[in-house]
Amino acid sequence: MSPYRARVLANYSNGLPAITLSHYGSGVGVLITFNPVEELIEHNPEIIDIYAHLAILALSERLGKPKIPIGELVLITLKKVFSHPFFLGALVFIILEIIAYLGFLPFGVTVLLAIPFLPFSKLLLKEECSKILEKVQTLRGVTLENLARELRKPPRRLKLPLVLLFLKKKIVILDLSPMDVRDSLVTPRGSESEGVAQWAIKRYPLLMREIIKNPRIRVIELAYRVDMPPYDVLRLLRELSRYGVVELKKAVVDYEVRPLDPLLRWSEV
Known part of the structure; x- marks a missing residue:
């Protein structure tokens, strides 16, 4: 058979x-x-x-491997590439870098994403960084909003150059939200006290003037003179004391306020 x-x-x-x-x-x-x-x-x-x-x-x-149409082969290859964990991670990272470059992320996140830009900072955004640093050093302390107005650019477009200067230890970026201001203060590194003092004089001129004119004034009396709630005044002064602008000393039932050198120097300008 x-x-x-x-x-x-x-x-x-x-x-x-x-x-x-x-x-x-x-x-x-x-x-x-x-x-x-x-x-x-x-x-x-x-x-x-x-x-x-x-x-x-x-x-x-076998006479040969089964043949797959070119179009189908391309789709299979692309599917494998796009579903690979490395590709997905790289894609997410690139998207975040673009968003950070456009200034749509908070400063804290932008700092992390700006680190890869640091070696190329002399080529990327060199002119913007130079202009910003010159303006900050001249003003000693300026809010992001005012800095954007000075440079005639949207605030978000200044975030990446500011972060690069921060990473290069040229400037300091201070969050003003603890003082009920939705903005950031930019000062030269090492001049934080002077920068905050200047900002406080412009933001709260009557309050700062009373502190300078009346050393060791009590918080309750100070609040009465400037027509502000005592708790708000105390909270603001506590933040200013962190930067060495004023000194708070506990009294019997209140706090005494004393102006420090950065505030006194700006009051003389």
Whole structure:
């Protein structure tokens, strides 16, 4: 007995085909006419070598690998690339870098994303950084909003140059939200006290004038003179004391306020 269009690879002892190989298109089909699991377990543990030989033979008998249309192959490749964790992470990082460059992120996040720009800061935004640094050094302390007005640019477009200057230790960026101001104060590094003192004189001229004219004035009396709630005055003075602008000293039932050198120097200008 001879199978039709098939090649016999092994016969039983009675001459009948045990294993045959046939070609189907560009593929190969192998027919085993006995139970390979039963043969492996009960009769011949070495039959696994026969399976390996059949696999190698079948692969070598193929006419060629299945052909995939170019369009489908491109889609499969792109899907693999886009779903790769490294690509997704790089894509998210690039998007965040663009958003940071455009100034849509808070200063804290922009600082982290600006670190890769630091080695190229002499090439990128060199002119903007120079103008900003010159203006900050001249004014000693300026809010982001006023700085943007001076340079005639939107505040968000100044964030990345400011962060680069901060990373290069040229300036300091102070958050004014603890003093109920939704803005940031930019000062030269090492001149934070002078910068905050200047800002306080412009922001609260009557309050600062009373402190300068009346050293050791009590907070309650000061609040009464400037027509502000005592708690708001005390909270503001506590923040100013952190930057060395004023000194708060606990009294019996109140606090005494004393102006310090940065505030006194600006009052003389």
